[in-house]
Amino acid sequence: MPKVMTKPERCKQCGLCVDACPKQAISFGDGINAGGYNYTVIDESKCIACGMCYTICPDGVFEVLGEK
Amino acid sequence: MSKSKKVPYLVDRPMSFCPGCGHGIAIRLVAECLEELGQADNIVFPIGVGCSSLLGGGIEADRLHCSHGRAGAVATAIKRCNPNNVVISYQGDGDAYSIGIGETTSAAYRNERFTTIIINNTNYGMTGGQMSNTTLPNQKTNTSVYGRDCSVTGNPIRFPELAADQFNVGYAARGSVHDVPNIRKTKSYIKKAIEMQLSGEGYSVVEVLSPCPTNWKMEPLEAMKHIAEHVTTYFPLGEFVEKEEK
Ligand SMILES: Cc1ncc(C[n+]2csc(CCOP(=O)(O)OP(=O)(O)O)c2C)c(N)n1
Ligand code: SF4
Numbered sequence: 259m260p261k262v263m264t265k266p267e268r269c270k271q272c273g274l275c276v277d278a279c280p281k282q283a284i285s286f287g288d289g290i291n292a293g294g295y296n297y298t299v300i301d302e303s304k305c306i307a308c309g310m311c312y313t314i315c316p317d318g319v320f321e322v323l324g325e326k
Numbered sequence: 327m328s329k330s331k332k333v334p335y336l337v338d339r340p341m342s343f344c345p346g347c348g349h350g351i352a353i354r355l356v357a358e359c360l361e362e363l364g365q366a367d368n369i370v371f372p373i374g375v376g377c378s379s380l381l382g383g384g385i386e387a388d389r390l391h392c393s394h395g396r397a398g399a400v401a402t403a404i405k406r407c408n409p410n411n412v413v414i415s416y417q418g419d420g421d422a423y424s425i426g427i428g429e430t431t432s433a434a435y436r437n438e439r440f441t442t443i444i445i446n447n448t449n450y451g452m453t454g455g456q457m458s459n460t461t462l463p464n465q466k467t468n469t470s471v472y473g474r475d476c477s478v479t480g481n482p483i484r485f486p487e488l489a490a491d492q493f494n495v496g497y498a499a500r501g502s503v504h505d506v507p508n509i510r511k512t513k514s515y516i517k518k519a520i521e522m523q524l525s526g527e528g529y530s531v532v533e534v535l536s537p538c539p540t541n542w543k544m545e546p547l548e549a550m551k552h553i554a555e556h557v558t559t560y561f562p563l564g565e566f567v568e569k570e571e572k
Binding site for chain 1 (some may be wrong): 330331332333336337339340341343344345346347348350354404460464492505509539545546547550
């Protein structure tokens with residue numbers, strides 16, 4: 259199963275992925291990264307690894323790894 | 327349906343654009359296309375002045391930071407001296423269409439064999455949101471505080487249309503990064519533009535409508551909606567010319 263991996267240290271809290279995710283699997287977590295941003299987290303139980311987050315993210319936070 | 331999606335190594339490092347800025351999406355698309363066409367090690371980027379310059383610190387490729395507006399002339403020289411390199415000038419609308427309108431138009435007019443990617447965010451982002459040649463009619467900026475008055479400033483320029491109508495260019499298109507379907511379409515435009523360069527048929531240009539949430543004083547999502555609802559009404563999306571490859 260493909261899986262979405264994240265690099266939370268790159269997140270700038272723009273929220274575009276939260277809107278783009280068709281499964282509402284992405285939300286802002288409780289953590290703050292070194293840049294001072296409240297980064298997003300993925301609920302793996304909802305994620306279908308469609309890669310919308312990869313496509314919309316301006317900062318390369320997401321990667322979909324593994325083929326179906 | 328799912329395929330591995332990895333950020334291309336050319337751009338796989340932190341970028342210093344503002345949160346929600348479209349530059350990060352656009353430059354990733356360019357890098358993806360170069361990787362898919364096997365040109366990632368063969369690329370030279372003449373880079374304009376503006377937030378596009380931040381690319382200099384964010385890209386793992388040969389690059390040259392040109393004087394403001396002059397990337398069209400610099401790219402001409404690089405491509406003529408190194409015809410086997412893929413040359414892509416990466417510029418903002420202020421750089422390419424305001425101070426650099428001479429160089430940009432001349433390169434298209436001469437049908438130079440390189441590719442120009444122009445990030446149109448309807449203002450000068452880096453210097454704090456001044457009016458550019460693509461600022462929309464009535465749009466308020468730091469230098470058009472009552473809204474752009476086109477009777478005094480002229481109308482916003484539609485360069486891909488100009489290049490397609492008036493010059494013998496190879497490829498001219500306008501995409502947008504305001505949502506996933508348009509990002510995918512824009513990627514196909516960028517790929518065709520690079521293929522046009524590889525075929526040696528002529529100049530290729532892709533303008534990319536892109537949000538500047540900081541200077542538009544909007545939330546990132548609101549800025550994307552602004553593109554869909556307002557910017558695309560003045561700047562239609564699509565391909566304007568595609569020369570047959572030999
Ligand atoms: C000769 C010269 N004039 C003016 C400037 C100031 N300047 C720096 S960036 C910029 C505008 C860039 O706007 P744009 O090309 O739209 O890029 P963006 O920042 O919006 O991506 C200006 C006027 C400069 N650096 N050099
Ligand atoms: S000022 Fe505008 S164009 Fe420049 S990095 Fe910020 S959002 Fe992007």
